[in-house]
Amino acid sequence: MATPPPRTTVLILGAGGDLTHRLLLPGLASLLVAEPSRDVRVVGADRTELTQAQWQDRVSDAFATVDPTATLLSAVVKDTAYLTTDVLDPDGLGELVASCGDGPLVIFFALPPHISMKVCELLRDIHLPEVTRLALEKPFGTDRASAAAFNTLLHQVVDEDQVFRIDHFLGQAAVLNLIGLRFANRLLQPVWSSEHIERVEIVYDEDLTLEGRAGYYDHAGALRDMIQSHLLQVLALFALESIATLDARELRDQKTQVLRATTVWGGSPERSSRRARYTSGALGRRTIPDYVHEEGVDPARGTETLAEVTLAVENNRWAGVPFLLRSGKSLGIPRKDVVVHFRDVAHLPAGFTGAGSHTDRLVLDLKTGAVSLTLTMNAEGDPFDLEQKALTATLAPADLLPYGEVLAHILDGDQLLTVRGDAAEECWRIVEPVLRAWAEGTVPMETYAAGSAGPDGWLPG
């Protein structure tokens, strides 16, 4: 009889934070419900004083969002431990790690990047179990130089194959569907290039506001929060060269190649980027104040809440195709999709009426996973009058939440759904000219009312 794999301890640093409660623990719950044979112990650590019972209540509460009866995961809740720890205190951190034992250990850094870096400095002098994996939340660094320094530091602690840089979009079924959709369909594979595709939009417009996250968001802004990380990952998956297997090394090699070829369109952040900030308005029944009057916001920081950048992927497949990436908060029409605009046919027989535009479009909804192909065809009643119609296929709901999917891979030591160190640095390199131009004020800050579709003249929501 095969011996079961040893129990893995997931040590969460920053366990008291919003990310742990809202995303990480529910993600883990979805994994443990779907795969009950996984043997995982959760240890939480944070500076906040919590009793064991209070922590268990928090875990149970987060698990209940996935398993409302709370019966399936009661053993995990019973077994979990919390240690009030200042993770920047070398002795405290050492004791914390030692308390996890010598079995496989995943250290999940649910911490801001500068704290994660300090913890890693301390980890250099702490004995770690043979199987140790470091899972690092985004943002990975705050610019290219700090990401590079972080990579160097991490490699003094563990090898790169033990580092898992999290991007939860890589655990989303709708995002991963990009790979299957493209490579499994004879119809799509040959047209996936500049020869047939005119332009691509990757948009993540949210009707969320700050939701109590000003402490983080006001330092980040829309470009760093969404485009530098998630949307560039989507772009990399979209624009991949062909892969022979779903092997982590191969997929990540190809993604990194795409990122290396990516630059700001025309080399001009002034012409190829826009930024805006919301002013007061209404989102549904909620009255939203000016961004600069939101609690925790420092108006002097000049943070944008909507960012748009057009990028070029300068390789043989994509030269000449603009990729527009955009994301923002407090928008009235949430739009989260990838839209592929195909080129027009070379010639439409004269005599047809209707369909001013007859370019085909493929839309991938990044939230629901629905895929819809808009084709031009005969309108009802008149066989020589054309109109556009969409064929839509829905995606079955995934068993795992995005964090659950990513965690499953981390627990298996598979880096497929996490970001390689050099790719993380490339993502900063791509956005840096834009960040610089914005800091220098060469791109104006526009405004839009919360609940609107964005500033006038921008891409429609």
Ligand SMILES: O=C1O[C@H](COP(=O)(O)O)[C@@H](O)[C@H](O)[C@H]1O
């Ligand atoms: O990481 C982040 O992602 C969310 C959007 O992802 P979703 O899966 O929750 O829709 C975004 O709202 C947040 O600002 C950002 O930090």
